Amino acid sequence: MKRRGFVLVVCLLCLGAGVALAQVSVQQKLGYPPDARLLVLHADDLGGAHTINRAILESLEKGWVTSASVLVPCPWFPEVARWARQHPTADLGIHLALNSEWTDYRWGPVSSADQVPSLLDEQGYLPLLETAPAQKAKPAEVERELRAQVERAQAFGIHLTHLDTHMAALMQSAALFDVYRRLGHHYGLPILIHTAPGESTLPGITVPADETLVNGVLQMQPGVPVDQWLDAYKKMLTPLKPGVYELLVHLADDDPEMRAATWDHPDWGAAWRQADLETVSSPEFQQFLKDQKFILVRWQDLARALPPGYAQR
Numbered sequence: 001m002k003r004r005g006f007v008l009v010v011c012l013l014c015l016g017a018g019v020a021l022a023q024v025s026v027q028q029k030l031g032y033p034p035d036a037r038l039l040v041l042h043a044d045d046l047g048g049a050h051t052i053n054r055a056i057l058e059s060l061e062k063g064w065v066t067s068a069s070v071l072v073p074c075p076w077f078p079e080v081a082r083w084a085r086q087h088p089t090a091d092l093g094i095h096l097a098l099n100s101e102w103t104d105y106r107w108g109p110v111s112s113a114d115q116v117p118s119l120l121d122e123q124g125y126l127p128l129l130e131t132a133p134a135q136k137a138k139p140a141e142v143e144r145e146l147r148a149q150v151e152r153a154q155a156f157g158i159h160l161t162h163l164d165t166h167m168a169a170l171m172q173s174a175a176l177f178d179v180y181r182r183l184g185h186h187y188g189l190p191i192l193i194h195t196a197p198g199e200s201t202l203p204g205i206t207v208p209a210d211e212t213l214v215n216g217v218l219q220m221q222p223g224v225p226v227d228q229w230l231d232a233y234k235k236m237l238t239p240l241k242p243g244v245y246e247l248l249v250h251l252a253d254d255d256p257e258m259r260a261a262t263w264d265h266p267d268w269g270a271a272w273r274q275a276d277l278e279t280v281s282s283p284e285f286q287q288f289l290k291d292q293k294f295i296l297v298r299w300q301d302l303a304r305a306l307p308p309g310y311a312q313r
Contacts, residue, residue, distance in 0.1 A: 188311035
């Protein structure tokens with residue numbers, strides 16, 4: 001759901017034979033010209049509800065989005081796994097979850113409660129706020145739970161292409177980020193790294209430049225009227241410089257299921273997700289991307305730009 005952040009400028013500094021340092025961009029590593037603009041159209045929260053699944057899976061099948069990430073602890077995860085087994089080339093990652101933000105529709109950890117007590121709130125769920133794990137969760141228990149989420153997805157037959165962090169909870173402290181990065185290395189999967197706009201790092205967090213594959217993460221922000229959604233995305237995307245970007249969208253139908261789950265969440269809620277779905281599926285939006293010459297890519301494409309030996313770090 002709500003995720004703020006934009007990622008660092010990505011560069012690999014290569015030392016030539018006694019000559020100046022040269023900058024090699026991710027798009028160049030992937031065989032594109034240096035002035036190319038690559039875009040991952042990414043849908044969050046797959047598995048969160050049936051209506052979310054319906055919207056995202058249709059969007060993946062029709063090419064309205066290129067990638068999605070899965071909330072493994074949620075009740076509708078098995079529906080995603082069944083679809084993923086039927087679509088083994090789909091670009092799916094794990095939306096590593098340490099919180100459960102909807103007040104009437106909650107989920108707990110994949111691990112048993114006695115294995116991860118510091119991750120639970122007083123009701124036995126993952127906490128409502130994404131900032132809570134940084135304040136009370138033990139890193140060892142965080143790692144245990146997140147490994148369980150990844151391995152549950154794998155056991156259900158999902159081919160994984162990346163990891164990201166639900167509501168950027170893993171970017172709230174250096175200790176949690178260290179867990180996040182270790183998971184990427186352990187499973188050999190790229191991770192999405194969030195930073196605030198214009199920042200080169202987060203306090204206490206060292207971001208390895210050669211592991212950072214996108215220059216910026218963008219998404220709709222609160223306060224934009226629904227009838228201005230398309231124009232807002234155009235204003236967001238048009239000025240982007242050459243590089244690699246991820247546009248986060250949150251898709252679902254504005255139906256009774258989604259309205260009940262998000263009754264007190266007007267931002268990133270039912271109407272919001274319907275507006276995102278209508279926008280990304282519209283011919284106008286798709287033509288805009290073509291006119292702007294964005295090259296749509298997936299995380300499995302970006303993974304080819306990871307440094308040698310990434311999985312052994």
